Amino acid sequence: MKHSEFWQVVEExxxxxxxxxxxxxxxxxxxxGRTAVQALADGVAPRHVWDAVCDEMDLDEATRWRHRIDPKERRGRKAR
Structure with a gap:
């Protein structure tokens, strides 16, 4: 996962x-014990940060793997 993909799935x-x-x-x-922004700035991999967000927010598996879906297909999908 790239930083740009992290921010895209956060927004979506x-x-x-x-x-x-x-x-x-x-x-x-x-x-x-850092925020996502702090962790990314400190060099934590975006994928690890995204997993931490998913765990903390209790997001479903479909949302966790959203970054693997083609961006054109992701549009309009919301977290469950």
């Missing part, structure tokens, strides 16, 4: 405004 899952808030404010225990 939560919406632009709320997604940014989740990334900036939600503390993720599995990445050392």
């Amino acid at each position: 899952t939560f919406g632009a405004g709320y997604g940014r808030s989740v990334a900036e404010d939600l503390v993720l225990a599995s990445v050392g």
